Amino acid sequence: MSEHDAAPGGPDDGAGPSRSARLTVWAPEGLGEVRPGDDLAALVGDLLAGEALADGDVVVVTSKIVSKAEGRVVAAVDREQAITDETVRVVATRERPGQPPLRIVENRLGLVMAAAGVDASNTPEGTVLLLPLDPDASARALRAALRARFGLDRLGVVVTDTAGRAWRDGLVDVAVGAAGIVVADDLRGGVDTHGRPLSVTVTAVADEVAAASELVRGKATGRAVAVVRGLDRYVGDDDGPGARVLVRSSTDDLFREGSAEAYARGYAAARREHGSAAASEAAYADGYREGFGEGFREGSGHEPLPGD
């Protein structure tokens, strides 16, 4: 991978004499508040005008500024309604004292996210933001404008959002839109350093780019744009399929429903088919959650499931 060292404009600070693969991520300061109707490509282009963008660079922008420019703003009083409107399918819910229930749902874009990705931070008072209508299309438009402005052939664009995960605490940024970059590096057919087939087959490159950019941008700084240099091997000269391909198909999704929801549906199905009761699935779900509380030592995660 020594070609990275020789990339046009590629950084080399002399920190090490070894032949190193190298990645540099930086987040310029100075993008002002983005407002509905703003020309995002012009604003981002102005911000990057002094950054000497090079062929093979990837420009990463938050979905937040894309949504703002695209006017995806609704009154905050409608937040719960906005979540409902963005929801295609409820995946799991959890009651929260003094707040509306947490809703993990699949949204219009196929993304499984808490609150459907409706965002209430870093938005003007009294408003919430919806995700862009088509973040892959937004990425393509931004890529076209930046390529033209800076005269670059190969330039990648990634649009990010922040998402929770099953099984792990904390949030990471993921790619919700992409253009001009390999979003999934398919290594099937490749071999490892011992000549054996690689068992790790597909790397979610665009998600890793999103995560790397978040480390630089941070959450409270207002930096919404980052540049990633050193991914030349992933940057192509066409738009590519977009980040949508990272959404797992329903037939491959073993976690299509929350555990409590699936348990409750199974219980209710058996009752419908074999029993006579009309108890609600919600009641069964409550029972399942209570079973968790009683059957497990909090946080240990190592006990068998009740009923196993």
Added chain:
Amino acid sequence: MSEHDAAPGGPDDGAGPSRSARLTVWAPEGLGEVRPGDDLAALVGDLLAGEALADGDVVVVTSKIVSKAEGRVVAAVDREQAITDETVRVVATRERPGQPPLRIVENRLGLVMAAAGVDASNTPEGTVLLLPLDPDASARALRAALRARFGLDRLGVVVTDTAGRAWRDGLVDVAVGAAGIVVADDLRGGVDTHGRPLSVTVTAVADEVAAASELVRGKATGRAVAVVRGLDRYVGDDDGPGARVLVRSSTDDLFREGSAEAYARGYAAARREHGSAAASEAAYADGYREGFGEGFREGSGHEPLPGD
């Protein structure tokens, strides 16, 4: 965040005149094959001796080389048994034609992973690798040795592995061990640029570091060590709690079981409580999966669940 530009030894390639937050990740070449009983800290230290490590740097190593040095190698003929032995709890399974079933399980470390994290790539012929016994302890030991060798006060260490996710295709690297770095950045109590409380509260910093390092290391190159510079604000002078804190507690986990498994348990529970049949849960799970195949157009992900 302009302090990053002034970090000792911090790279500045002059690519932009703006006050930029900046992250550099590089992966030196030259670590040979690691063998059971090797002194990993000495090998990694030798590799990094020419890299001018600086205060605030983070050294990222794959769990693979940690496992190799710690002798966590078993004969490949025992791969399925090794997965069983590493399993604390089965989360979800899927049949695969011509192969043993895919098993997504919680392992000894609390990690939910396919095949319990047992690894068959980039290992010597005829062997598979188990995850380190205690990757946080491995990270602490490596940190202590590297701090002493290079005379650094603040140095972070992250131990990575590659993991799948619910809902998204492709794999990303995550942190399975950590020392000397803030693994979860808790922003609760903070405010956004509009002075409103931040709704995004905890960033999984160590997972984002792992993801960023994977972009540089790649999968087929044999590079197993990376250095991340520019995270000074996350690097402390004690070991910290380790990556284990990123494992979600069982009581907070809405996806503790696969959907089919939970549905089947619910179905069977209703039959036990209200019915008379003795059909197996496995049969119900099969029925659930078949329902998916019939009730959904493949890949669309937008249909209601059968029975909704």
